[in-house]
Amino acid sequence: MFQQKVLRRIVASRRSLFNNRKFHASRCIAADALDMSDTFSRRHLGPTDDDAKSMLQSIGFDSLDALVKSTVPANILADKELDLDPALTETEALALIREMANKNKVMKSYIGQGYYDTIVPGVILRNMLENPGWYTAYTPYQAEISQGRLEMLLNFQTLVCDLTGLAMAVASLLDESSAAAEAMQMCFALKGKKGKKNKFYVSKDVHPQTLGLLQTRAGVVGIELVIGDHTDADFTGKDYCGAIVQYPNTYGSIESPGESYKSFTERAHEGGAMVIAATDLMALTQIAAPSTWGADIAVGC
Numbered sequence: 536m537f538q539q540k541v542l543r544r545i546v547a548s549r550r551s552l553f554n555n556r557k558f559h560a561s562r563c564i565a566a567d568a569l570d571m572s573d574t575f576s577r578r579h580l581g582p583t584d585d586d587a588k589s590m591l592q593s594i595g596f597d598s599l600d601a602l603v604k605s606t607v608p609a610n611i612l613a614d615k616e617l618d619l620d621p622a623l624t625e626t627e628a629l630a631l632i633r634e635m636a637n638k639n640k641v642m643k644s645y646i647g648q649g650y651y652d653t654i655v656p657g658v659i660l661r662n663m664l665e666n667p668g669w670y671t672a673y674t675p676y677q678a679e680i681s682q683g684r685l686e687m688l689l690n691f692q693t694l695v696c697d698l699t700g701l702a703m704a705v706a707s708l709l710d711e712s713s714a715a716a717e718a719m720q721m722c723f724a725l726k727g728k729k730g731k732k733n734k735f736y737v738s739k740d741v742h743p744q745t746l747g748l749l750q751t752r753a754g755v756v757g758i759e760l761v762i763g764d765h766t767d768a769d770f771t772g773k774d775y776c777g778a779i780v781q782y783p784n785t786y787g788s789i790e791s792p793g794e795s796y797k798s799f800t801e802r803a804h805e806g807g808a809m810v811i812a813a814t815d816l817m818a819l820t821q822i823a824a825p826s827t828w829g830a831d832i833a834v835g836c
Contacts, residue, residue, distance in 0.1 A: 573625040648785050649711060649742045649836075653817055663687070698819040699812075699833040700826030712745040714834035715779060715813050716752040721832065722777025722809045723758055732807070733758050736778035738765045740791040745813060749779075766793035770806025778803050779811040782825060783818055800829035 582590065587599065596602045604612065623631065644652060655664070688706040695704040709717065719735055727733050735758050737749060746762070753760045758776070761768075765780055780799065784791045800810045812825035814835040819825075825833045 574622065575625060575628075576622075578625075647787060648744070649815070651815070651817070695816070695833075698816055698824060699814070699830075700824030701830075701833060711742070711813060711834060711836045712748040714836070715741075715745045715811065716748050718811045718832045718834050719749055719752065719758065719777060719779065720756060722811070723756065725776075726807060726809055727758070727776030729757055732774050732776050734775045735760055736765070736768045736770075736775055736803075736808070737762045738778075738780045738784070738791060739763055740765075740784035740786065740788075741779060741781045741813060742785045745779075745781075764793060765791060765796075765799050768799065768802070770802050770808055773807045775803070775806055775808040777809040777811060779813055782812045782814045782830075783822070789818075789822055795828070796830075797828035804829065 591597065591599065591602060594602075596605070644650065692704040692706045695706065696702065722735065723733065735749075735753065737746060737760055739762055741749075750760060752758075761775075765778070768775075768778065770778075778799075780791065780796055782796065783789045790796050796812075803810050809831040810829065811832045811834060812830035814825055814833055816835060
């Protein structure tokens with residue numbers, strides 16, 4: 536028992552000395568097998584104490600505290616140490632997070648309206664989403680994580696073209712509602728005329744979150760929204776720049792009741808309007824591509 540107590544004290548002492556180092560380097564190794572070897576600081580690049588001292592001296596300071604005091608205004612500089620809990624190792628942090636997460640209650644979601652659960656096959660999860668080769672093996676490239684992510688986006692664009700049947704895809708980071716608003720503005724730019732051809736038809740069966748964003752964007756750019764049953768849309772006046780339908784619609788039907796989407800699209804085209812299909816990629820693995828009934832643009836997530 537006495538030996539165990541002494542052993543614990545030695546481990547705690549070594550861990551305290553390591554965690555209290557001002558600077559850490561990834562090449563720092565444990566003194567012996569009893570040291571905590573999964574501390575976060577060991578896995579991050581950083582200067583050694585000697586490196587830091589040399590850099591400080593080269594810019595005229597003898598300590599990091601002196602450097603901070605010379606650069607941070609005194610009125611915002613704290614005069615006491617932060618009251619923080621002792622640092623956790625990675626193992627301890629994961630255990631704590633898991634304990635907190637276990638307090639959550641996982642319920643079934645019946646909200647629908649585009650918020651659908653999916654099952655990701657293990658082979659896809661491990662080899663695509665969890666594969667660090669996509670985001671660590673390349674030089675970071677501006678807003679994207681890396682060239683690996685660009686390659687993955689290219690693969691995604693190719694998949695989108697296959698599922699929608701359209702010739703070109705843009706793999707942006709927009710949600711479905713924002714993408715629908717961008718598509719509406721594209722219709723207005725290509726077909727619309729301010730004051731003459733500024734109407735845009737919205738099926739009443741579009742997801743409510745998408746409708747809300749369309750209304751917000753339309754009011755800013757000068758587009759007049761007309762909301763209703765797609766069967767009742769009248770394009771004979773040739774004053775519409777575009778229209779949008781949900782496929783499958785917000786209630787889960789593949790097409791909204793009434794006129795077929797193909798017939799609706801034909802009438803819209805005759806009136807000089809473009810048609811947007813707000814769709815779901817998982818659904819498109821089982822139902823006809825939007826291009827088969829004439830959609831000009833497809834958006835979704």
